[in-house]
Amino acid sequence: GVAWAAKRLGIAATIVMPSDAPRLKRESTLALGAEVVTYDRATESRETIAAGLAEARGATLVPSFDDPWIIEGQGSTGIEAAAQMAALGMGVPSRVVIPCGGGGLSAGIALALKDSAITVVEPEGWDDMRRSLEASWIEPVGPNPPPTACDSLQTLRVSPLTFDVLSRRDATGVAVSELEIAAAQRWAAEKLRLVIEPGGAVGLAAVLSGKVKLEPGLLVILSGGNVDLAAYAKAIAA
Structure with a gap:
Protein backbone atom coordinates (compact mmCIF):
# COMPACT_ATOMS: atom_id res chain seq x y z
CA GLY A 1 0.00 0.00 0.00
CA VAL A 2 2.77 2.46 0.89
CA ALA A 3 4.73 1.67 -2.28
CA TRP A 4 1.61 2.14 -4.42
CA ALA A 5 0.74 5.45 -2.74
CA ALA A 6 4.31 6.72 -3.09
CA LYS A 7 4.35 5.93 -6.80
CA ARG A 8 1.01 7.66 -7.27
CA LEU A 9 2.31 10.75 -5.47
CA GLY A 10 5.68 10.69 -7.24
CA ILE A 11 7.78 10.35 -4.09
CA ALA A 12 10.45 7.86 -3.02
CA ALA A 13 9.58 5.00 -0.68
CA ASP A 20 11.47 -14.45 4.47
CA ALA A 21 8.56 -12.50 2.98
CA PRO A 22 6.97 -14.10 -0.10
CA ARG A 23 8.93 -13.44 -3.27
CA LEU A 24 5.77 -12.09 -4.90
CA LYS A 25 5.48 -9.40 -2.23
CA ARG A 26 9.09 -8.29 -2.73
CA GLU A 27 8.84 -8.28 -6.51
CA SER A 28 5.55 -6.39 -6.50
CA THR A 29 7.00 -3.76 -4.18
CA LEU A 30 10.08 -3.33 -6.35
CA ALA A 31 7.93 -3.12 -9.48
CA LEU A 32 6.19 -0.10 -7.97
CA GLY A 33 9.55 1.66 -7.76
CA ALA A 34 10.15 1.34 -4.03
CA GLU A 35 13.42 0.32 -2.40
CA VAL A 36 13.23 -2.83 -0.26
CA VAL A 37 15.43 -3.21 2.83
CA THR A 38 15.25 -6.70 4.31
CA TYR A 39 15.82 -7.81 7.90
CA ASP A 40 15.88 -11.01 9.93
CA ARG A 41 12.65 -11.05 11.93
CA ALA A 42 14.20 -13.43 14.49
CA THR A 43 17.18 -11.23 15.39
CA GLU A 44 16.44 -7.69 14.18
CA SER A 45 13.80 -5.05 14.86
CA ARG A 46 11.86 -3.69 11.90
CA GLU A 47 10.85 -0.63 13.90
CA THR A 48 14.45 0.19 14.86
CA ILE A 49 15.70 -0.23 11.29
CA ALA A 50 12.88 1.87 9.83
CA ALA A 51 13.33 4.63 12.41
CA GLY A 52 17.06 4.76 11.68
CA LEU A 53 16.49 5.01 7.93
CA ALA A 54 13.87 7.73 8.38
CA GLU A 55 16.20 9.80 10.57
CA ALA A 56 19.19 9.36 8.28
CA ARG A 57 17.24 10.27 5.14
CA GLY A 58 14.91 12.89 6.57
CA ALA A 59 11.98 10.72 5.57
CA THR A 60 8.52 10.30 7.08
CA LEU A 61 8.09 7.07 9.02
CA VAL A 62 4.89 5.17 8.18
CA PRO A 63 4.24 2.46 10.81
CA SER A 64 2.60 -0.80 9.80
CA PHE A 65 -0.16 -0.61 12.42
CA ASP A 66 0.78 1.40 15.52
CA ASP A 67 -0.47 4.81 14.39
CA PRO A 68 -3.87 6.58 14.58
CA TRP A 69 -3.80 7.53 10.88
CA ILE A 70 -2.99 3.97 9.82
CA ILE A 71 -5.80 2.63 11.99
CA GLU A 72 -8.24 5.16 10.58
CA GLY A 73 -7.24 4.36 7.01
CA GLN A 74 -7.61 0.63 7.52
CA GLY A 75 -11.04 1.22 9.00
CA SER A 76 -12.21 2.13 5.49
CA THR A 77 -12.24 -1.62 4.81
CA GLY A 78 -15.15 -1.98 7.21
CA ILE A 79 -16.96 1.06 5.82
CA GLU A 80 -16.74 -0.24 2.25
CA ALA A 81 -17.76 -3.79 3.19
CA ALA A 82 -20.74 -2.53 5.21
CA ALA A 83 -21.82 -0.34 2.28
CA GLN A 84 -21.70 -3.36 -0.04
CA MET A 85 -23.79 -5.39 2.41
CA ALA A 86 -26.33 -2.56 2.68
CA ALA A 87 -26.57 -2.36 -1.12
CA LEU A 88 -27.41 -6.07 -1.14
CA GLY A 89 -30.12 -5.55 1.47
CA MET A 90 -28.20 -7.45 4.14
CA GLY A 91 -28.24 -4.73 6.78
CA VAL A 92 -25.49 -3.87 9.25
CA PRO A 93 -22.83 -6.56 9.89
CA SER A 94 -23.71 -8.42 13.07
CA ARG A 95 -20.12 -9.56 13.60
CA VAL A 96 -16.87 -8.92 11.74
CA VAL A 97 -14.17 -11.61 11.69
CA ILE A 98 -10.76 -10.06 11.00
CA PRO A 99 -7.18 -11.33 10.51
CA CYS A 100 -4.97 -9.83 13.20
CA GLY A 101 -1.23 -9.22 13.43
CA GLY A 102 -0.52 -5.94 15.18
CA GLY A 103 -4.21 -5.08 15.23
CA GLY A 104 -4.31 -2.03 12.95
CA LEU A 105 -6.93 -3.45 10.60
CA SER A 106 -8.98 -4.87 13.48
CA ALA A 107 -8.89 -1.64 15.46
CA GLY A 108 -9.81 0.43 12.41
CA ILE A 109 -12.82 -1.73 11.61
CA ALA A 110 -13.83 -1.77 15.29
CA LEU A 111 -13.93 2.03 15.27
CA ALA A 112 -15.71 2.22 11.91
CA LEU A 113 -18.44 -0.35 12.64
CA LYS A 114 -19.51 0.50 16.17
CA ASP A 115 -22.70 -1.58 16.02
CA SER A 116 -20.91 -4.79 14.99
CA ALA A 117 -19.29 -7.36 17.27
CA ILE A 118 -15.57 -7.85 16.58
CA THR A 119 -13.64 -11.14 16.51
CA VAL A 120 -9.92 -11.14 15.70
CA VAL A 121 -8.21 -14.27 14.39
CA GLU A 122 -4.54 -15.24 14.63
CA PRO A 123 -2.41 -18.34 13.97
CA GLU A 124 -1.89 -20.68 16.91
CA GLY A 125 1.19 -19.69 18.91
CA TRP A 126 1.01 -16.13 17.57
CA ASP A 127 -2.33 -15.29 19.21
CA ASP A 128 -1.05 -12.54 21.49
CA MET A 129 -4.06 -10.30 20.84
CA ARG A 130 -6.48 -13.07 21.78
CA ARG A 131 -4.61 -13.76 25.01
CA SER A 132 -4.25 -10.05 25.73
CA LEU A 133 -7.97 -9.44 25.34
CA GLU A 134 -8.77 -12.36 27.63
CA ALA A 135 -6.25 -11.23 30.26
CA SER A 136 -7.16 -7.52 30.03
CA TRP A 137 -3.48 -6.61 29.67
CA ILE A 138 -0.93 -7.02 26.89
CA GLU A 139 0.50 -10.54 26.64
CA PRO A 140 3.40 -10.83 24.16
CA VAL A 141 4.03 -13.89 22.02
CA GLY A 142 5.85 -16.50 24.08
CA PRO A 143 9.43 -17.70 23.53
CA ASN A 144 10.11 -19.95 20.53
CA PRO A 145 6.76 -19.52 18.77
CA PRO A 146 5.91 -22.23 16.24
CA PRO A 147 6.52 -21.75 12.53
CA THR A 148 3.56 -20.37 10.62
CA ALA A 149 2.74 -19.74 6.97
CA CYS A 150 1.16 -16.44 8.03
CA ASP A 151 4.16 -14.18 7.43
CA SER A 152 1.96 -11.07 7.64
CA LEU A 153 0.68 -11.92 11.14
CA GLN A 154 3.94 -12.58 12.97
CA THR A 155 3.80 -9.67 15.40
CA LEU A 156 5.58 -10.40 18.68
CA ARG A 157 3.66 -7.82 20.71
CA VAL A 158 0.52 -5.81 20.01
CA SER A 159 0.59 -2.08 20.60
CA PRO A 160 -1.18 -0.34 23.49
CA LEU A 161 -3.05 1.71 20.90
CA THR A 162 -4.67 -1.18 19.04
CA PHE A 163 -5.16 -3.19 22.22
CA ASP A 164 -6.99 -0.28 23.87
CA VAL A 165 -9.36 0.15 20.92
CA LEU A 166 -10.23 -3.54 20.77
CA SER A 167 -10.56 -3.82 24.55
CA ARG A 168 -13.01 -0.93 24.65
CA ARG A 169 -15.05 -2.63 21.93
CA ASP A 170 -15.13 -5.91 23.91
CA ALA A 171 -13.53 -7.74 21.00
CA THR A 172 -12.95 -11.47 21.25
CA GLY A 173 -10.14 -13.57 19.78
CA VAL A 174 -9.72 -16.97 18.15
CA ALA A 175 -6.61 -18.96 17.17
CA VAL A 176 -6.52 -21.31 14.18
CA SER A 177 -4.11 -24.08 13.20
CA GLU A 178 -1.92 -24.29 10.10
CA LEU A 179 -4.08 -27.13 8.76
CA GLU A 180 -7.22 -25.04 9.23
CA ILE A 181 -5.58 -22.12 7.43
CA ALA A 182 -4.57 -24.28 4.45
CA ALA A 183 -8.08 -25.74 4.32
CA ALA A 184 -9.50 -22.21 4.17
CA GLN A 185 -7.16 -21.29 1.30
CA ARG A 186 -8.29 -24.41 -0.54
CA TRP A 187 -11.98 -23.64 0.10
CA ALA A 188 -11.55 -20.08 -1.17
CA ALA A 189 -9.89 -21.38 -4.34
CA GLU A 190 -12.55 -24.02 -4.98
CA LYS A 191 -15.69 -22.11 -3.98
CA LEU A 192 -14.80 -18.46 -4.53
CA ARG A 193 -12.01 -18.71 -7.12
CA LEU A 194 -9.89 -16.45 -4.92
CA VAL A 195 -6.16 -16.68 -4.20
CA ILE A 196 -5.78 -15.82 -0.51
CA GLU A 197 -2.48 -15.65 1.37
CA PRO A 198 -2.33 -17.64 4.63
CA GLY A 199 -2.59 -14.58 6.87
CA GLY A 200 -5.59 -13.34 4.91
CA ALA A 201 -7.38 -16.68 5.23
CA VAL A 202 -7.40 -17.01 9.03
CA GLY A 203 -10.85 -15.46 9.45
CA LEU A 204 -12.35 -17.88 6.95
CA ALA A 205 -10.48 -20.70 8.71
CA ALA A 206 -12.15 -19.74 11.99
CA VAL A 207 -15.60 -19.96 10.39
CA LEU A 208 -14.99 -23.19 8.46
CA SER A 209 -13.54 -24.88 11.56
CA GLY A 210 -16.56 -23.89 13.64
CA LYS A 211 -14.54 -21.72 16.02
CA VAL A 212 -16.69 -18.78 14.91
CA LYS A 213 -20.34 -19.70 14.47
CA LEU A 214 -22.30 -18.72 11.39
CA GLU A 215 -24.95 -16.08 12.04
CA PRO A 216 -27.05 -13.71 9.93
CA GLY A 217 -25.03 -10.66 8.93
CA LEU A 218 -21.63 -12.27 9.56
CA LEU A 219 -18.83 -10.43 7.71
CA VAL A 220 -15.51 -12.23 7.19
CA ILE A 221 -12.53 -10.20 5.98
CA LEU A 222 -10.27 -11.97 3.44
CA SER A 223 -7.19 -9.79 3.23
CA GLY A 224 -4.21 -10.22 0.93
CA GLY A 225 -3.04 -12.40 -1.94
CA ASN A 226 0.73 -12.23 -1.44
CA VAL A 227 1.72 -15.88 -1.62
CA ASP A 228 4.41 -17.67 -3.60
CA LEU A 229 2.95 -20.06 -6.16
CA ALA A 230 4.86 -23.11 -4.91
CA ALA A 231 3.69 -22.60 -1.33
CA TYR A 232 0.15 -21.90 -2.50
CA ALA A 233 0.04 -25.00 -4.70
CA LYS A 234 1.18 -27.12 -1.76
CA ALA A 235 -1.48 -25.61 0.51
CA ILE A 236 -4.42 -26.13 -1.83
CA ALA A 237 -3.28 -29.63 -2.84
CA ALA A 238 -3.12 -30.92 0.74
Missing part, protein backbone atom coordinates in the same frame (compact mmCIF):
# COMPACT_ATOMS: atom_id res chain seq x y z
CA THR A 14 11.68 2.52 1.26
CA ILE A 15 9.92 -0.58 2.58
CA VAL A 16 11.46 -2.54 5.46
CA MET A 17 10.44 -6.14 4.82
CA PRO A 18 11.29 -9.49 6.46
CA SER A 19 13.86 -11.49 4.51
Whole structure:
Protein backbone atom coordinates (compact mmCIF):
# COMPACT_ATOMS: atom_id res chain seq x y z
CA GLY A 1 0.00 0.00 0.00
CA VAL A 2 2.77 2.46 0.89
CA ALA A 3 4.73 1.67 -2.28
CA TRP A 4 1.61 2.14 -4.42
CA ALA A 5 0.74 5.45 -2.74
CA ALA A 6 4.31 6.72 -3.09
CA LYS A 7 4.35 5.93 -6.80
CA ARG A 8 1.01 7.66 -7.27
CA LEU A 9 2.31 10.75 -5.47
CA GLY A 10 5.68 10.69 -7.24
CA ILE A 11 7.78 10.35 -4.09
CA ALA A 12 10.45 7.86 -3.02
CA ALA A 13 9.58 5.00 -0.68
CA THR A 14 11.68 2.52 1.26
CA ILE A 15 9.92 -0.58 2.58
CA VAL A 16 11.46 -2.54 5.46
CA MET A 17 10.44 -6.14 4.82
CA PRO A 18 11.29 -9.49 6.46
CA SER A 19 13.86 -11.49 4.51
CA ASP A 20 11.47 -14.45 4.47
CA ALA A 21 8.56 -12.50 2.98
CA PRO A 22 6.97 -14.10 -0.10
CA ARG A 23 8.93 -13.44 -3.27
CA LEU A 24 5.77 -12.09 -4.90
CA LYS A 25 5.48 -9.40 -2.23
CA ARG A 26 9.09 -8.29 -2.73
CA GLU A 27 8.84 -8.28 -6.51
CA SER A 28 5.55 -6.39 -6.50
CA THR A 29 7.00 -3.76 -4.18
CA LEU A 30 10.08 -3.33 -6.35
CA ALA A 31 7.93 -3.12 -9.48
CA LEU A 32 6.19 -0.10 -7.97
CA GLY A 33 9.55 1.66 -7.76
CA ALA A 34 10.15 1.34 -4.03
CA GLU A 35 13.42 0.32 -2.40
CA VAL A 36 13.23 -2.83 -0.26
CA VAL A 37 15.43 -3.21 2.83
CA THR A 38 15.25 -6.70 4.31
CA TYR A 39 15.82 -7.81 7.90
CA ASP A 40 15.88 -11.01 9.93
CA ARG A 41 12.65 -11.05 11.93
CA ALA A 42 14.20 -13.43 14.49
CA THR A 43 17.18 -11.23 15.39
CA GLU A 44 16.44 -7.69 14.18
CA SER A 45 13.80 -5.05 14.86
CA ARG A 46 11.86 -3.69 11.90
CA GLU A 47 10.85 -0.63 13.90
CA THR A 48 14.45 0.19 14.86
CA ILE A 49 15.70 -0.23 11.29
CA ALA A 50 12.88 1.87 9.83
CA ALA A 51 13.33 4.63 12.41
CA GLY A 52 17.06 4.76 11.68
CA LEU A 53 16.49 5.01 7.93
CA ALA A 54 13.87 7.73 8.38
CA GLU A 55 16.20 9.80 10.57
CA ALA A 56 19.19 9.36 8.28
CA ARG A 57 17.24 10.27 5.14
CA GLY A 58 14.91 12.89 6.57
CA ALA A 59 11.98 10.72 5.57
CA THR A 60 8.52 10.30 7.08
CA LEU A 61 8.09 7.07 9.02
CA VAL A 62 4.89 5.17 8.18
CA PRO A 63 4.24 2.46 10.81
CA SER A 64 2.60 -0.80 9.80
CA PHE A 65 -0.16 -0.61 12.42
CA ASP A 66 0.78 1.40 15.52
CA ASP A 67 -0.47 4.81 14.39
CA PRO A 68 -3.87 6.58 14.58
CA TRP A 69 -3.80 7.53 10.88
CA ILE A 70 -2.99 3.97 9.82
CA ILE A 71 -5.80 2.63 11.99
CA GLU A 72 -8.24 5.16 10.58
CA GLY A 73 -7.24 4.36 7.01
CA GLN A 74 -7.61 0.63 7.52
CA GLY A 75 -11.04 1.22 9.00
CA SER A 76 -12.21 2.13 5.49
CA THR A 77 -12.24 -1.62 4.81
CA GLY A 78 -15.15 -1.98 7.21
CA ILE A 79 -16.96 1.06 5.82
CA GLU A 80 -16.74 -0.24 2.25
CA ALA A 81 -17.76 -3.79 3.19
CA ALA A 82 -20.74 -2.53 5.21
CA ALA A 83 -21.82 -0.34 2.28
CA GLN A 84 -21.70 -3.36 -0.04
CA MET A 85 -23.79 -5.39 2.41
CA ALA A 86 -26.33 -2.56 2.68
CA ALA A 87 -26.57 -2.36 -1.12
CA LEU A 88 -27.41 -6.07 -1.14
CA GLY A 89 -30.12 -5.55 1.47
CA MET A 90 -28.20 -7.45 4.14
CA GLY A 91 -28.24 -4.73 6.78
CA VAL A 92 -25.49 -3.87 9.25
CA PRO A 93 -22.83 -6.56 9.89
CA SER A 94 -23.71 -8.42 13.07
CA ARG A 95 -20.12 -9.56 13.60
CA VAL A 96 -16.87 -8.92 11.74
CA VAL A 97 -14.17 -11.61 11.69
CA ILE A 98 -10.76 -10.06 11.00
CA PRO A 99 -7.18 -11.33 10.51
CA CYS A 100 -4.97 -9.83 13.20
CA GLY A 101 -1.23 -9.22 13.43
CA GLY A 102 -0.52 -5.94 15.18
CA GLY A 103 -4.21 -5.08 15.23
CA GLY A 104 -4.31 -2.03 12.95
CA LEU A 105 -6.93 -3.45 10.60
CA SER A 106 -8.98 -4.87 13.48
CA ALA A 107 -8.89 -1.64 15.46
CA GLY A 108 -9.81 0.43 12.41
CA ILE A 109 -12.82 -1.73 11.61
CA ALA A 110 -13.83 -1.77 15.29
CA LEU A 111 -13.93 2.03 15.27
CA ALA A 112 -15.71 2.22 11.91
CA LEU A 113 -18.44 -0.35 12.64
CA LYS A 114 -19.51 0.50 16.17
CA ASP A 115 -22.70 -1.58 16.02
CA SER A 116 -20.91 -4.79 14.99
CA ALA A 117 -19.29 -7.36 17.27
CA ILE A 118 -15.57 -7.85 16.58
CA THR A 119 -13.64 -11.14 16.51
CA VAL A 120 -9.92 -11.14 15.70
CA VAL A 121 -8.21 -14.27 14.39
CA GLU A 122 -4.54 -15.24 14.63
CA PRO A 123 -2.41 -18.34 13.97
CA GLU A 124 -1.89 -20.68 16.91
CA GLY A 125 1.19 -19.69 18.91
CA TRP A 126 1.01 -16.13 17.57
CA ASP A 127 -2.33 -15.29 19.21
CA ASP A 128 -1.05 -12.54 21.49
CA MET A 129 -4.06 -10.30 20.84
CA ARG A 130 -6.48 -13.07 21.78
CA ARG A 131 -4.61 -13.76 25.01
CA SER A 132 -4.25 -10.05 25.73
CA LEU A 133 -7.97 -9.44 25.34
CA GLU A 134 -8.77 -12.36 27.63
CA ALA A 135 -6.25 -11.23 30.26
CA SER A 136 -7.16 -7.52 30.03
CA TRP A 137 -3.48 -6.61 29.67
CA ILE A 138 -0.93 -7.02 26.89
CA GLU A 139 0.50 -10.54 26.64
CA PRO A 140 3.40 -10.83 24.16
CA VAL A 141 4.03 -13.89 22.02
CA GLY A 142 5.85 -16.50 24.08
CA PRO A 143 9.43 -17.70 23.53
CA ASN A 144 10.11 -19.95 20.53
CA PRO A 145 6.76 -19.52 18.77
CA PRO A 146 5.91 -22.23 16.24
CA PRO A 147 6.52 -21.75 12.53
CA THR A 148 3.56 -20.37 10.62
CA ALA A 149 2.74 -19.74 6.97
CA CYS A 150 1.16 -16.44 8.03
CA ASP A 151 4.16 -14.18 7.43
CA SER A 152 1.96 -11.07 7.64
CA LEU A 153 0.68 -11.92 11.14
CA GLN A 154 3.94 -12.58 12.97
CA THR A 155 3.80 -9.67 15.40
CA LEU A 156 5.58 -10.40 18.68
CA ARG A 157 3.66 -7.82 20.71
CA VAL A 158 0.52 -5.81 20.01
CA SER A 159 0.59 -2.08 20.60
CA PRO A 160 -1.18 -0.34 23.49
CA LEU A 161 -3.05 1.71 20.90
CA THR A 162 -4.67 -1.18 19.04
CA PHE A 163 -5.16 -3.19 22.22
CA ASP A 164 -6.99 -0.28 23.87
CA VAL A 165 -9.36 0.15 20.92
CA LEU A 166 -10.23 -3.54 20.77
CA SER A 167 -10.56 -3.82 24.55
CA ARG A 168 -13.01 -0.93 24.65
CA ARG A 169 -15.05 -2.63 21.93
CA ASP A 170 -15.13 -5.91 23.91
CA ALA A 171 -13.53 -7.74 21.00
CA THR A 172 -12.95 -11.47 21.25
CA GLY A 173 -10.14 -13.57 19.78
CA VAL A 174 -9.72 -16.97 18.15
CA ALA A 175 -6.61 -18.96 17.17
CA VAL A 176 -6.52 -21.31 14.18
CA SER A 177 -4.11 -24.08 13.20
CA GLU A 178 -1.92 -24.29 10.10
CA LEU A 179 -4.08 -27.13 8.76
CA GLU A 180 -7.22 -25.04 9.23
CA ILE A 181 -5.58 -22.12 7.43
CA ALA A 182 -4.57 -24.28 4.45
CA ALA A 183 -8.08 -25.74 4.32
CA ALA A 184 -9.50 -22.21 4.17
CA GLN A 185 -7.16 -21.29 1.30
CA ARG A 186 -8.29 -24.41 -0.54
CA TRP A 187 -11.98 -23.64 0.10
CA ALA A 188 -11.55 -20.08 -1.17
CA ALA A 189 -9.89 -21.38 -4.34
CA GLU A 190 -12.55 -24.02 -4.98
CA LYS A 191 -15.69 -22.11 -3.98
CA LEU A 192 -14.80 -18.46 -4.53
CA ARG A 193 -12.01 -18.71 -7.12
CA LEU A 194 -9.89 -16.45 -4.92
CA VAL A 195 -6.16 -16.68 -4.20
CA ILE A 196 -5.78 -15.82 -0.51
CA GLU A 197 -2.48 -15.65 1.37
CA PRO A 198 -2.33 -17.64 4.63
CA GLY A 199 -2.59 -14.58 6.87
CA GLY A 200 -5.59 -13.34 4.91
CA ALA A 201 -7.38 -16.68 5.23
CA VAL A 202 -7.40 -17.01 9.03
CA GLY A 203 -10.85 -15.46 9.45
CA LEU A 204 -12.35 -17.88 6.95
CA ALA A 205 -10.48 -20.70 8.71
CA ALA A 206 -12.15 -19.74 11.99
CA VAL A 207 -15.60 -19.96 10.39
CA LEU A 208 -14.99 -23.19 8.46
CA SER A 209 -13.54 -24.88 11.56
CA GLY A 210 -16.56 -23.89 13.64
CA LYS A 211 -14.54 -21.72 16.02
CA VAL A 212 -16.69 -18.78 14.91
CA LYS A 213 -20.34 -19.70 14.47
CA LEU A 214 -22.30 -18.72 11.39
CA GLU A 215 -24.95 -16.08 12.04
CA PRO A 216 -27.05 -13.71 9.93
CA GLY A 217 -25.03 -10.66 8.93
CA LEU A 218 -21.63 -12.27 9.56
CA LEU A 219 -18.83 -10.43 7.71
CA VAL A 220 -15.51 -12.23 7.19
CA ILE A 221 -12.53 -10.20 5.98
CA LEU A 222 -10.27 -11.97 3.44
CA SER A 223 -7.19 -9.79 3.23
CA GLY A 224 -4.21 -10.22 0.93
CA GLY A 225 -3.04 -12.40 -1.94
CA ASN A 226 0.73 -12.23 -1.44
CA VAL A 227 1.72 -15.88 -1.62
CA ASP A 228 4.41 -17.67 -3.60
CA LEU A 229 2.95 -20.06 -6.16
CA ALA A 230 4.86 -23.11 -4.91
CA ALA A 231 3.69 -22.60 -1.33
CA TYR A 232 0.15 -21.90 -2.50
CA ALA A 233 0.04 -25.00 -4.70
CA LYS A 234 1.18 -27.12 -1.76
CA ALA A 235 -1.48 -25.61 0.51
CA ILE A 236 -4.42 -26.13 -1.83
CA ALA A 237 -3.28 -29.63 -2.84
CA ALA A 238 -3.12 -30.92 0.74
